[in-house]
Amino acid sequence: MIKIFRQLGWFIKEMKWRYLLVLLMLLIGDVFSLIVPWITGYTIDQMTMRTLTGSKLTQITIVLVSIIVIGYITTGIWNYIFIQNANILSFKVLKKFFRHIIRMDGKFFKKYQTGDLMSRATEDVNAVSEAVDFGFLMLAEASLYLTLLISSMFVINPKISIIVLIPILIIPFGVDKLEKTIEKLYEERQQSTSVLSNSVLESIVGVRVIRAYAKEREDIEKLLSKSQVTYDKSIAFSKIISLYEPLFIGVFTIAATLAIYFGIMDVFKSNMTTGKLVTYFVYVMMLEWPVFALGAFINTLQRGSGSYERIDAVYNEESDIIIPENPLSLEKIESIEFDNYSFSYPGSQVKSLNSFSIAVKTGETLGIVGTTGSGKTTIIRQLLRQYKLGEGKILINNCGISEYNAENIREHIAYVPQEHIVFSKTVYENIRLGNMNASREDIMAAIEHADFTKDIGTLTNGLETVTGESGVMLSGGQKQRLSLARAFVRAGNVLILDDSLSAVDGKTEENIIRNIAEYYPEMIKIIVAHRLSAVRDANYIIVLQEGTIVEKGTHEELMELRGWYYDQFMEQNTMTTQESEEVE
Ligand SMILES: Nc1ncnc2c1ncn2[C@@H]1O[C@H](COP(=O)(O)OP(=O)(O)OP(=O)(O)O)[C@@H](O)[C@H]1O
Incomplete structure (x- = not known):
C-alpha cells in the first residue's frame, strides 16, 4: 500500500503546495464539523440546567450557520484541487507514455499489442488518477478526521475512548491479510482486460475479412470466451474487495456498541453530563465515515498501485536502438x-x-x-x-x-511503406503530414508528381474529402498515390x-x-x-x-x-x- 507513495512521490512533490492547501481546507472543515456536536451537547446541558436564554440561542444559531458556510467553501476548494490534480496526473502520465512508446523499436511492438497498450493508456491511467483524486482524499480525510474525532473523544472521556480504540487496531491486520490476494487478482483482471481489448480491436479492424470468410460466429465465440475470462477475473476481484466493507463496518459497530454501553454507565455514575454523552455519541457515529473512507482508500490506492506498475512496465522497456552520447549532426x-x-x-x-x-x-x-x-x-x-x-x-x-x-x-528520408497509413483527415491534411511547412503549391506539385491529380476531381469534396477511418473512402491505388504525394512533399x-x-x-x-x-x-x-x-x-x-x-x-x-x-x-x-x- 505504501508502494503508491513511492511510485507517485514525484507527483506529490511537484504538487506539494496544492496538497498542503487541501490538507488545510480539510482540517478547517473537519474542526468546524466537530464543533457542531459540541454545541449540541452544550445546548442540551444549558436546557437541562434552564440557563438557555434567547440571545444565547441566537448566537448558537449564527455559529451553526457560519459553520455550514465555511464547510461549503472549504469542501468546494479541496474538491476542485483534487479533481484538477487527477487531471494533471493523467495528462502527465499519458504524455510520458506516448513519448516513450513512439521511440520504441519493433521488438517492443511485438511484445505489447495495440489493445494491451490501449487498455494501459485508458483503464490503468484512470485507476492511477483515481488514486490521486479519490484515494488520497480518503486517506487525508480518514487520518485527519479520525485523529480529530478520537482526540475530541479523549477530551470528553479518556477511559471509554481507549476501549473504543481497541477494535480499530484490528483493521491493519485484516488489511495486511487481504492486500496480497487483492494485488494478484487485480493484476490478473487487468491482464485479461488487455487480452480482451486486443481481440475486440482485431475483430473491428478485420470485420470485412471476417464477414468475407463467414467467420462471424467463430469470432463472436472467441470474443465471448475472452469476455468470460475477464468476467470471472472481475468477479473474483469484486468478491475479495467486498470483504473489506464488512471488516470496516464490523469494526465500527463493535466500537459504537462499546461506547454506548460504557457511556450510559458513566452517566448513571454521574461521571458525565447528558449533554456530554450526546456529544460523545455523535462523535462515535461520526467515526463511521472515516473508518469507511479508510477501506475505500486502501482499495483505491491498491488498484492505483497495480495500474501504475503496468504503466511502469512499459516505461521500463528499453529500445535496442542506442542513442549516441555525442551524435554526429546529419545535414x-x-x-x-x-x-x-x-x-x-x-x-x-x-x-x-x-x-x-x-x-x-x-x-x-x-x-x-x-x-x-x-x-x-x-x-x-x-x-x-x-x-x-x-x-x-x-x-x-x-x-x-x-x-x-x-x-x-x-x-x-521520404518513405512510402508497403502498408499505407491514411489518417481520418482530409486528403490535403494527409499529404501535408509529410511536411507541415509545405505550401499549397508544394502540395499540389507533389500530387501532380504522384499522378494523383486526376483522382482528386473524382472525390466528393476534392482535396477536402475526409478519407474516413484508415482511408476507407479511397481505393488501394489512391491510397498508394496519396502516400507517394506525402513522401514527395517531405523534401528529404x-x-x-x-x-x-x-x-x-x-x-x-x-x-x-x-x-x-x-x-x-x-x-x-x-x-x-x-x-x-x-x-x-x-x-x-x-x-x-x-x-x-x-x-x-x-x-x-x-x-x-x-x-x-x-x-x-x-x-x-x-x-x-x-x-x-x-x-x-
Ligand atoms: N518482425 C519480424 N520478426 C521475425 N522475423 C521477421 C520479422 N519481419 C520479417 N521477418 C522475416 O524476415 C524475412 C524477410 O522479411 P522481409 O519483410 O524483409 O521480406 P520481403 O522481401 O520484404 O518480403 P515481401 O516481398 O513479401 O514484402 C522473412 O522470412 C520474414 O518472415
Whole structure:
C-alpha cells in the first residue's frame, strides 16, 4: 500500500503546495464539523440546567450557520484541487507514455499489442488518477478526521475512548491479510482486460475479412470466451474487495456498541453530563465515515498501485536502438552503404540479411527485387533504425549509422511503406503530414508528381474529402498515390518506395517513375518492387534470395545473366502482352 507513495512521490512533490492547501481546507472543515456536536451537547446541558436564554440561542444559531458556510467553501476548494490534480496526473502520465512508446523499436511492438497498450493508456491511467483524486482524499480525510474525532473523544472521556480504540487496531491486520490476494487478482483482471481489448480491436479492424470468410460466429465465440475470462477475473476481484466493507463496518459497530454501553454507565455514575454523552455519541457515529473512507482508500490506492506498475512496465522497456552520447549532426544524406551486413530479427536464428553489401549515392537509384520474404523490407527497416543493428557495417556519408541519432536520419528520408497509413483527415491534411511547412503549391506539385491529380476531381469534396477511418473512402491505388504525394512533399534526400507502385496500372507507374527521375534528380532513390518495370531504369538492381544478393547489375546486365531476373522479366512481359492482347 505504501508502494503508491513511492511510485507517485514525484507527483506529490511537484504538487506539494496544492496538497498542503487541501490538507488545510480539510482540517478547517473537519474542526468546524466537530464543533457542531459540541454545541449540541452544550445546548442540551444549558436546557437541562434552564440557563438557555434567547440571545444565547441566537448566537448558537449564527455559529451553526457560519459553520455550514465555511464547510461549503472549504469542501468546494479541496474538491476542485483534487479533481484538477487527477487531471494533471493523467495528462502527465499519458504524455510520458506516448513519448516513450513512439521511440520504441519493433521488438517492443511485438511484445505489447495495440489493445494491451490501449487498455494501459485508458483503464490503468484512470485507476492511477483515481488514486490521486479519490484515494488520497480518503486517506487525508480518514487520518485527519479520525485523529480529530478520537482526540475530541479523549477530551470528553479518556477511559471509554481507549476501549473504543481497541477494535480499530484490528483493521491493519485484516488489511495486511487481504492486500496480497487483492494485488494478484487485480493484476490478473487487468491482464485479461488487455487480452480482451486486443481481440475486440482485431475483430473491428478485420470485420470485412471476417464477414468475407463467414467467420462471424467463430469470432463472436472467441470474443465471448475472452469476455468470460475477464468476467470471472472481475468477479473474483469484486468478491475479495467486498470483504473489506464488512471488516470496516464490523469494526465500527463493535466500537459504537462499546461506547454506548460504557457511556450510559458513566452517566448513571454521574461521571458525565447528558449533554456530554450526546456529544460523545455523535462523535462515535461520526467515526463511521472515516473508518469507511479508510477501506475505500486502501482499495483505491491498491488498484492505483497495480495500474501504475503496468504503466511502469512499459516505461521500463528499453529500445535496442542506442542513442549516441555525442551524435554526429546529419545535414544531408549523400551516400548509403551496407558493408558485409548480416541481421537476424530478435529471437530468430534465421539470418534475414546475410553478408549483404551495396552502396548508393546522391542522384542514384537502387532497385531491390527478389522472392517474397527474401529480406527487401528488412533492408529498409535497418536503414530507418526500426530494429537493433546486426553484424557488419551500415555507413551514411561514410560514418557508422549508430553515430547519428535515429530521428536525425529519418528526418532526411521520404518513405512510402508497403502498408499505407491514411489518417481520418482530409486528403490535403494527409499529404501535408509529410511536411507541415509545405505550401499549397508544394502540395499540389507533389500530387501532380504522384499522378494523383486526376483522382482528386473524382472525390466528393476534392482535396477536402475526409478519407474516413484508415482511408476507407479511397481505393488501394489512391491510397498508394496519396502516400507517394506525402513522401514527395517531405523534401528529404532519400526516397524509399517499398513496393509502393503495386496497386497502380502500368501507365500510372510509368508516369510516376518518369516524374521521380525528372523532379527529384538529386535524391537517393531506393525502390523495392515485385514488378520489374518499376526498377528497370535504376543504376543498380539487386536480386535477393533468403537475405543474400544472388544477382547484381543494371537491367541490361541482369538480362544478359539469364538468371532469376531474366526469367521473371520475361514472365511478367509475357503476362503484360497477353493482357493487352486480351483488352484489344
Ligand atoms: N518482425 C519480424 N520478426 C521475425 N522475423 C521477421 C520479422 N519481419 C520479417 N521477418 C522475416 O524476415 C524475412 C524477410 O522479411 P522481409 O519483410 O524483409 O521480406 P520481403 O522481401 O520484404 O518480403 P515481401 O516481398 O513479401 O514484402 C522473412 O522470412 C520474414 O518472415
